[in-house]
Structures are given as structure tokens and as C-alpha cells.
Amino acid sequence: MTEVQRSVAVIGAGTIGLSWAALFAAHGLSVRVQDPRADVGPEVERAVRHLAALQPQLAGDAERVLAAIEVVDDVEAAVAGVDVVQENAPERLQLKQELFARIETAAPEQALIASSTSALMPSDLAREMRTPERLVVGHPFNPPEVLPLVEIVPGERTSPDTVQRAVDFYRSVGKKPVVLHKELNGFVANRLQSTLFRECVWLVSQGVVSAAELDEIVTESIGVRWATAGPFESFHLGGGPGGMRHFLEHLGPGMARRWKKVEQPELDDATVELISSQVESRFGDRGYERLTEARDRAQLAVIEARDAARAEEER
Numbered sequence: 001m002t003e004v005q006r007s008v009a010v011i012g013a014g015t016i017g018l019s020w021a022a023l024f025a026a027h028g029l030s031v032r033v034q035d036p037r038a039d040v041g042p043e044v045e046r047a048v049r050h051l052a053a054l055q056p057q058l059a060g061d062a063e064r065v066l067a068a069i070e071v072v073d074d075v076e077a078a079v080a081g082v083d084v085v086q087e088n089a090p091e092r093l094q095l096k097q098e099l100f101a102r103i104e105t106a107a108p109e110q111a112l113i114a115s116s117t118s119a120l121m122p123s124d125l126a127r128e129m130r131t132p133e134r135l136v137v138g139h140p141f142n143p144p145e146v147l148p149l150v151e152i153v154p155g156e157r158t159s160p161d162t163v164q165r166a167v168d169f170y171r172s173v174g175k176k177p178v179v180l181h182k183e184l185n186g187f188v189a190n191r192l193q194s195t196l197f198r199e200c201v202w203l204v205s206q207g208v209v210s211a212a213e214l215d216e217i218v219t220e221s222i223g224v225r226w227a228t229a230g231p232f233e234s235f236h237l238g239g240g241p242g243g244m245r246h247f248l249e250h251l252g253p254g255m256a257r258r259w260k261k262v263e264q265p266e267l268d269d270a271t272v273e274l275i276s277s278q279v280e281s282r283f284g285d286r287g288y289e290r291l292t293e294a295r296d297r298a299q300l301a302v303i304e305a306r307d308a309a310r311a312e313e314e315r
Helices: 015-026 042-055 062-067 076-081 092-108 160-172 188-207 211-219 222-228 231-238 242-250 253-259 269-283 288-314
Strands: 007-011 030-034 069-073 082-089 112-115 136-139 149-154 176-179
Touching: 007 015, 007 076, 007 222, 015 030, 015 042, 015 062, 015 069, 015 082, 015 136, 030 076, 042 062, 042 069, 042 288, 062 069, 076 092, 082 092, 092 112, 112 160, 136 160, 149 160, 160 176, 188 269, 211 222, 211 269, 222 231, 222 288, 231 242, 242 253
Parallel strands: 007 030, 007 082, 030 069, 082 112, 112 136, 149 176
Antiparallel strands: 136 149
């Protein structure tokens, strides 16, 4: 029987932690938030109202969601008696190791302990824990309240039960968890976007396109394609009736030749200034909140339309 989760502690209330708190509360969970920053309360309210603005079903329900979130002063108070702990502290290994030592002592023995880290290995995070089998990485793709993916990464000593509980938990709050088969720096999604961004920086730095033109190229081609079919499915279809095998046999050699020459841009002062000035001139008259709300609405619309099309196909 699937375990029912009723309460969550969100440790660390930066961008990711605030998004998690709003999402968990919107799904009916009781949430405690802990962070040393002085403005946690107003920031929690901002995150909830942002989520409510994106989700029509929450439009008149922001107060209910806010009522499910409690801000507490210390880690031990936050994790006492909860079913799940979602850690979102700064990406410093020693800091996180110290946090997990405190969390495993104060949280119930059966509590699921997950980290949102995007860079640190779960085996390293759990190195100082007495119960390392309880810890797993649950890495969201930002923003967690919009994009479905959660990469679940077990450490060397993470138990299979912990992995399954993490899968069940994230599914229960509307996410799409994918369990990685091994630990790897950057996990999967960030490695993919980092590799693509390297090429983006090189193309702009060489004057091939501007930053705005490159964004348009991506959003009007592979961005749409990959939102509906991943790279392997896309190239399988690109091979026509012969599929992936035909594609690799006929177009693969040219692609392999290009792989051997991958340009490495330098993020020197000149490149940083070039990229930053182009992006700033494009978006400088619009604030962060306005830009993120427009982005999130567009992404939700794409996801909704894609899922509706898939459901129609399956009928």
C-alpha cells in the first residue's frame, strides 16, 4: 500500500525551498519552513500567491494554502514529527552534512529525508550520517511548482525502500520522478542544459547569432520538439520508416565528425560582458517577477497542451 504523507519540513527557503513549500501546501500537506533569513514569512506569502496566480484552481484559495505553512526558527523544531524532509540549503558539503546529522537525530525514524542539491553526490551528503540509508537526492528542475521532473538519485547506501518512498511521494504532489541508475556530477538534466549552453555561448561569442536570435532559434525548433518528444524519440522519427538505425547509419557519421571538434568558449571578461549586455538590454525594462510569471504561464500552457494531445492519442 502506498504510504500517505501528511507533513513536510522544508529546510532552506531560497528560490527552490519556497517553491517546494508552496507546492506541498497546495497539495494539502502541512508544511514547516525553516531558514535563518529574516524575511521568510513575506517570501513564503509571495511564493504562494505566485503559485495561486498560475493555477486557476487555486485562484481563490491562496489563504488556505498559506494557512498550511508554518515558519519555525530552528531545524529540530521543523523536522519534529514530520513524514518528509526536503533540504534546500546552500551548496556547501560541510554545511549540508552538519544539517543531515541534526535532521536524522530530530526527525522520526521513518521520515523520508531528501536533498534538492543539484551538484553534490548523495553518498557524500550521507557520509557522516548514522542512518545513510534514509537519504536520497530529490532534485527538481527549476521552478519546481511548474516543471514536472524530479531526478531521484540514490547514494551508495540509500535503501531501495527509500528510493521507492521518494518516487511515491513526488508522484503524490504531481511530479514526474525519474530514478538515476548511478551517481554522476550534475545528474542528467543539468548536464544536458550545461552542454547546450556551452554551444550557445560559443555561437554568440563568435558573432554567428545574437543572444536574442539564438533564443528564438531554440524556442522555434528543438525547444518545441523536445517538449513533445525527447532527443532519442526525435531522431528515431527523423530516420523515417527506418527509424533510429537508419538515422544513425546515414546521418550519424557526419554528426560523429562534428563531435570530434567541440569548441570550448572561455568565460573571460569580454565574453561575460558580451552575453550579459545583450541579455540585459533585451530584458532590462521588465522585472524578475514579471518575467518569471510570463515564463511559468507559457511553460504550463505547453505542458497542458502536450498532455491533452497525448491523452487524445491514447483513447
